[in-house]
Amino acid sequence: STRLMDSLGEETYSLLLKRYHERCGEIVAAYGGMSEPPQGDGIMCFFGVPVARQDSAAQALRAALRIVRSVVELGAGVRVGVATGEVVIRSGHPVGMTMHLAARLQSAAEPGTVFVSAETRRIVRDRFVFEELAWTPPLKGMDKSEPVFPLLRETTNADADRADSAPRLVPLIGRERELRLIEKQWAAACTGRLRKILISGEAGIGK
Numbered sequence: 001s002t003r004l005m006d007s008l009g010e011e012t013y014s015l016l017l018k019r020y021h022e023r024c025g026e027i028v029a030a031y032g033g034m035s036e037p038p039q040g041d042g043i044m045c046f047f048g049v050p051v052a053r054q055d056s057a058a059q060a061l062r063a064a065l066r067i068v069r070s071v072v073e074l075g076a077g078v079r080v081g082v083a084t085g086e087v088v089i090r091s092g093h094p095v096g097m098t099m100h101l102a103a104r105l106q107s108a109a110e111p112g113t114v115f116v117s118a119e120t121r122r123i124v125r126d127r128f129v130f131e132e133l134a135w136t137p138p139l140k141g142m143d144k145s146e147p148v149f150p151l152l153r154e155t156t157n158a159d160a161d162r163a164d165s166a167p168r169l170v171p172l173i174g175r176e177r178e179l180r181l182i183e184k185q186w187a188a189a190c191t192g193r194l195r196k197i198l199i200s201g202e203a204g205i206g207k
Helices: 002-008 010-030 056-073 097-108 118-124 176-190
Strands: 080-082 088-090 093-095 114-117 128-130 148-154
Touching: 002 010, 010 056, 056 080, 056 114, 056 118, 056 148, 080 097, 093 097, 097 114, 114 118, 118 128
Parallel strands: 080 114
Antiparallel strands: 088 093, 114 148, 128 148
C-alpha cells in the first residue's frame, strides 16, 4: 500500500482506501459476517460471531473470493487469510489464536490470493477447490509449521448439503439410546401418528 500511495498520491489513495473499506464491509455483511473498524489497509472480519452458524466457514470463503475480485475492479490487489477456531468474546470483541493465524496467513499470501488454514479446509473441502503447495510458507510467530491451502474457486456442487455430499468416514458413537429413540418415533410417524423430536447441541458438532 505504501508503493500504491507513492504512485497515486495521497488524495487519490485516500479515496481508493475509502472505497476499498466500504466495498469489503458490504461484502462481509452480505455473507453474514461482521468486520472491525479498519486498521489502515487491513480489516479483520468474523463469521459465526456472536451467533455460530453451520455454514460460517463457507460464507467466509465466498466473501474472500468476492473481495479479491472486487478489489481488482478498483485497480488494486488484496491478500486474504482465513482461519477457523474457537475464540473468547471480551467486551464484544473476539480474542484468540485464530485471529493471529488468519493474520499470518494473510501476510504469507500473494496479492490477489486467499490462504486458508487446514481446519477451514477440512470443514469445506467438498465445496471448494484448493491448491496443494509443495512447500509450507513460514508463519511469523507460530511455534509449529501450519499447513497452508491457497483457495482457487468454489465447486459446482456448493449448494448441496454437506451432510449429503461428505463421505461417511466416521460412525456415530455413544448415541445408541438416542438413535433407538429416533427410530422408534420415526416408525410411529410412518403410521401417521404425530411425533416431534428436538435435537440440540453446540454448533458444528454435526446435528
